[in-house]
Amino acid sequence: MVEPEIHGIKGLVTSILNAPRQGRRRIVAIGGPPGSGKSTIANALVPLITQAGGLAQIVPMDGFHLDNSILLERNLIDVKGSPGTFDVGGFAKLISRLSNEPEIIFPKFDRDKDLAIAGAGFVSEDCDLVLVEGNYLLLDAPFWRDLWEYWDFSVFLDVEPKLLRERLMQRWLDQGLSSDQAKKRVKDNDLVNVETVVSGSNVADLTFANSSLT
Numbered sequence: 001m002v003e004p005e006i007h008g009i010k011g012l013v014t015s016i017l018n019a020p021r022q023g024r025r026r027i028v029a030i031g032g033p034p035g036s037g038k039s040t041i042a043n044a045l046v047p048l049i050t051q052a053g054g055l056a057q058i059v060p061m062d063g064f065h066l067d068n069s070i071l072l073e074r075n076l077i078d079v080k081g082s083p084g085t086f087d088v089g090g091f092a093k094l095i096s097r098l099s100n101e102p103e104i105i106f107p108k109f110d111r112d113k114d115l116a117i118a119g120a121g122f123v124s125e126d127c128d129l130v131l132v133e134g135n136y137l138l139l140d141a142p143f144w145r146d147l148w149e150y151w152d153f154s155v156f157l158d159v160e161p162k163l164l165r166e167r168l169m170q171r172w173l174d175q176g177l178s179s180d181q182a183k184k185r186v187k188d189n190d191l192v193n194v195e196t197v198v199s200g201s202n203v204a205d206l207t208f209a210n211s212s213l214t
Contacts, residue, residue: 061134
């Protein structure tokens with residue numbers, strides 16, 4: 001059942017903590033297009049959930065980026081960040097373990113080095129809620145839809161298109177690209193992925209209007 005939009009993050013915390021769980025941990029998907037603020041929202045939720053009496057940790061999807069060497073070999077480097085440039089099988093295997101295994105090690109993506117680092121993150125034994133964040137967590141496509149069964153609760157971040165473009169543009173400028181280079185990245189890659197997420201995702205349990213947190 002789809003809940004109405006909740007504009008306050010404290011209301012989001014309440015909805016998450018009221019969701020039933022399948023295993024020892026509650027697994028929450030935070031999906032949305034590039035630039036919608038998934039990692040920022042997840043980081044904001046962790047202390048609020050802790051204050052409410054739980055221990056939350058974050059597992060980002062980005063640790064399952066294929067290495068640039070593989071993308072070059074497959075002629076996919078120019079569309080890095082699209083669904084086909086992730087190890088979705090490995091990611092699904094990790095997600096299937098989160099609910100009940102005591103401790104789980106997972107890879108994390110280093111944006112500065114532009115590569116995934118194996119064994120860089122772990123979910124501790126005392127963690128009772130995992131926030132999984134990524135673009136394609138709700139994607140209605142082969143392999144990606146296999147993830148749905150693991151979500152105890154799902155959130156989709158909704159951002160106005162104009163604001164989304166501004167955020168994406170600023171992201172590339174902050175990484176040292178020129179204005180022209182940033183515009184090209186946004187137009188040729190980011191906005192294509194935005195459309196994939198927005199038009200191709202399954203309906204989440206809750207839509208969160210994210211106009212301030214980036």
